[in-house]
Amino acid sequence: MKERTVELFPAALPGVCPPGSVSDAPAEEAPGGAELEDKSDMERSCVLTAELVSRCISHLGHFGNGPPLYQLSLPSQNLSDVSILRNYAHLQKLELPHNKIKDLSCVSHMPYLVILDASHNEIFSFFGFQPPKSLKEVSFSYNRMAKMKDLSACSYLSKLELDHNSFSEITGLEQCCRLSHLRLAHNRISRISGLGSLPLTHLCLRGNQLERIEGLENLNNLQVLDLSQNRITSLSGLQNLCLLGSINLEKNLITEIQECKHIHDLLLLRDLSLLENPVQEQPDYRVSVVFLLQHLTVLDQEKITAEEKVSSVNKYDPPLDVVSARNHLTHMVYQLMQPQVLYDSSTLPSADSPYPMLVLTGPQGCGKRELAHRLCQEFSEYFAYGICHTTRGPYYGEENGIDYHFVSEEDFQNMILMGKFIQTMQYGGHSFGLTRDAIEDVAREGLACCVHMELEGVFSLKRCCFEPRYILLFPSKAEKYRDRLKSRGLYTPAQIEKAVSRLDVYAKTNIQRPGFFDNVMPCDDLEEAYQMLRLVLKEYLLLKEEEEEEKHNRASPDSTSMASANEPVAKPPSHLLGSGTLTSQSATALDPSNPSYRNYFTKIQAELSPENSPAEFASIRRRERLVREAIVGNSPGVYSQRFKSSAQKAPSSMQTHDSGSHFSEDSSSDESRASELSVPSSAGAFAGSVEPLNSSIVEPTLETLKDQLSSDQTPDQLAAATSPSSDRRPGSNVRPVLPPIPTGRKTPVVSSPKPPAGETESANMNG
Known part of the structure; x- marks a missing residue:
């Protein structure tokens, strides 16, 4: 190796070495004896010699057809003079760390130099040489430079290390169009500047005097940033660095967790270190940062687990499913802790007959409250408004006890502890809740409850035992919706923007959860929305079928009345069927508990001609008496008796037992009483003789008959309730099919058991 080096570098041959080398040392000893000799040895040890170069140089190879290239590494050689290297023009990599070098002018004579490491020396001049054009990596760390x-x-410079110097300002780098790595750790820099739009990917400013983050907004390629050991108090200034993957902010002065909002949108950020910052003393510091920066994988040099991410979301922004589950569990526990109250007239849900409800949902200010009130006014025989509780103040035009029950937050929390609510939600910093008493008050009137609520309330209500129909009122035009909110003058600009932004939440819920809502309709125009809502409710209530039947009856009253008495009642579509309710409005036409039955006999008498026979009038009076007894509970409902009388001509599918079966001896009294009942041949007029009820066709046992009569259900309904069904109501997700909202029925007033006959008797029944 030594011989090859000498051949390639003739200047290194003995006798041709540059001045100052070992071969040029004077042959005679200088006067002074041993001291001079020691001094001469020390001087020689600080000067780089050709012999040392020959021992430490290594061949790197050829670059194309060019000259051979070499690497020279001289670490920790106590060198102060390396001027001999000006004769080594073919060096490509020069490493001189941990020496005492002050002058590097020799580098100007190395046109092929690519990598220069002069760290841990005593260099004062920043690039005190003519830089080679091909120079790519330079390290001047741990020197005495003060000005760039x-x-x-x-x-071609791509990597520059200037750690542990005395720089106070970053200058002269604007034209380094390929600089990707820059280190300026432990200097005296107090302000970040002079970086422009450099293509930096790694920047280290550790251990300086920085107080804020600035001058980085144009570094679009930055991926790793080290700002530790400074005086930074805010993360503002990092918002636009969308490629950042690692940020080191150890030993700074960050005090607020909310500072993480500035880097919330840096979706590629994976590693963040805030060690030894005051913010670590905040309660729930780690879980809060993990929640704000869900894309992190390492925080404070510790890996973030999936469990931490889930718990952070459930703590600060739980999904609606989690919130509803928690609320439902809370209300169930507190409700079970209270004394249970049973209402004789209650129609709240049971396993056999779910209580019908209608829920209008939609974003804030979409008009659902106005539509709910209007529906309850028009369909007053079917619906009543369910009044919720809220902790917010009343808006203009709202009245306590009509629109809401306005209560304080303390009273609201006390009601939760008392188990009053079945559903609660938080929105806009206020609490809203639907109590059991609000539904119970409506249920005792025999009506379906109509309420309105936000999406959070729908999720909570779906957890309980109620199975409402859910109708989503959705503003399809965001700008028109925003203008409507502004025109009301009730909301701040922030509230308006939040309400508009929640349109996406409703839309995504409807798309991602098919069947979550029973119906979706636009509400850009409230009048059009109400007309659509009326049509939907008429379909739910089967009022269209009733109207069509009435029109048909007017066209041919005789034929239709005869057909209605002898033919089985047609069932509505299967998706409207359910347990515990009537199958159609035509089937409920003679139900004594139906409010429409109040005027039933008046209509009959108006249709009767003056030539009616005494037998027909007697039949009418007998029916009035039976209805009266059925209302007060003394006898089965007249509708049930009517159905049994027509069972002889009904199809065989309506019979569940052998036609030859009879009542047992225990049922003889009921059988004999039933045989005395007479049933008209139609609902509109009576003609011919009245036939007694044939007991041979009544098939169930006495116990089954009593259950049927007490529930006022038709055999079709009982069959539908007992037979398994795989149908699912769209809005219930997993629950059985919700029955159609039944005809409203007020609790009947108990009349005297024996009113006078004739018109007085009819008037009492109509009342």
């Missing part, structure tokens, strides 16, 4: 100069000549 223009490096526009270093067009």
Whole structure:
């Protein structure tokens, strides 16, 4: 190796070495004896010699057809003079760390130099040489430089390390168009500047005097940033660095967790270190940062687990499913802790007959409250408004006890502890809740409850035992919706923007959860929305079928009345069927508990001609008496008796037992009483003789008959309730099919058991 080196570098041959080398040392000893000799040895040890170069140089190879290239590494050689290297023009990599070098002018004579490491020396001059054009990596760390100069000549410079110097300002780097790594740790820099739009990917400013982050907004390629050991108090200034993957902010002065909002949108950020910052003393510091920066994988040099991410989301922004599950569990526990109250007239849900409800949902200010009130006014025989509780103040035009029950937050929390609510939600900093008493008050009137609520309330209500129909009122035009909110003058600009932004939440819920809502309709125009809502409710209530039947009856009253008495009642579509309710409005036409039955006999008498026979009037009076007894509970409902009388001509599918079966001896009294009942041949007029009820066709046992009569259900309904069904109501997700909302029925007033006959008797029944 030594011989090959000498051949390639003739200047290194003995006798041709540069001045100052070992071969040029004087032959005679200088006067002074041993001291001079020691001094001469020390001087020689600080000067680089050709012999040392020959021992430490290594061949790197050829670059194309060019000259051979070499690497020289001289670490920790106590060198102070390396001027001999100006004769080594073919060096490509020069490493001189941990020496005492002050002058590097020899580098100007190395046109092929690519890598220069002069760290841990005593260099004062920043790039005190003519930089080679091919120079790419330079390290001047741990020197005594204080001022930077223009490096526009270093067009290929990609890595520059200037740690542990005395720089107070970053200058001269604007033209380094290929600089990707820059280190300026432990200097005296107090302000970040002079970086422009450099293509930096790694930047280290550790251990300086920085107080804020600035001058980085144009570093679009930055991926790793080290700002530790400074005086930074805010993360503002990092918002636009979308490629950042690692940020080191150890030993700074960050005090607020909310500072993480500035880097919330840096989706590629994976590693963040805030060690030894005051913010670590905040309660729930780690879980809060993990929540704000869900894309992190390492925080404070510790790996973030999936469990931490889930718990952070459930703590600060739980999904609606989690919130509803928690609320439902809370209300169930507190409700079970209270004394249970049973209402004789309650129609709240049971396993056999779910209580019908209608829920209008939609974003804030979409008009659902106005539509709910209007529906309850028009369909007053079917619906009543369910009044919720809220902790917010009343808006203009709202009245306590009509629109909401306005209560304080303390009272609201006390009601939760008392188990009053079945559903609660938080929105806009206020609490909203639907109590059991609000539904119970409506249920005792025999009506379906109509309420309105936000999406959070729908999720909570779906957890309980109620199975409402959910109708989503959705503003399809965001700008028109925003203008409507502004025109009301009730909301701040922030509230308006939040309400508009929640349109996406409703839309995604409807798309991602098919069948979550029973119906979706636009509400850009409230009048059009109400008309659509009326049509939907008429379909739910089967009022269209009733209207069509009435029109048909007017066209041919005789034929239709005869057909209605002898033919089985047609069932509605299967998706409207369910347990515990009537199958159609036509089937409920003679139900004594139906409010429409109040005027039933008046209509009959108006249709009767003056030539009616005494037998027909007697039949009418007998039916009035039976209805009266059925209302007060003394006898089965007249509708049930009517159905049994027509069972002889009904199809065989309506019979569940052998036609030859009879009542047992225990049922003889009921059988004899039933045989006395007479049933008209139609609902509109009576003609011919009245036939007694034939007990041979009544098939169930006495116990089954009593259950049927007490529930006022038709055999079709009982069959539908007992037979398994795989149908699923769209809005219930997993629950059985919700029955159609039944005809509203007020709790009947108990009349005297024996009112006078004739018109007085009819008037009492109509009342």
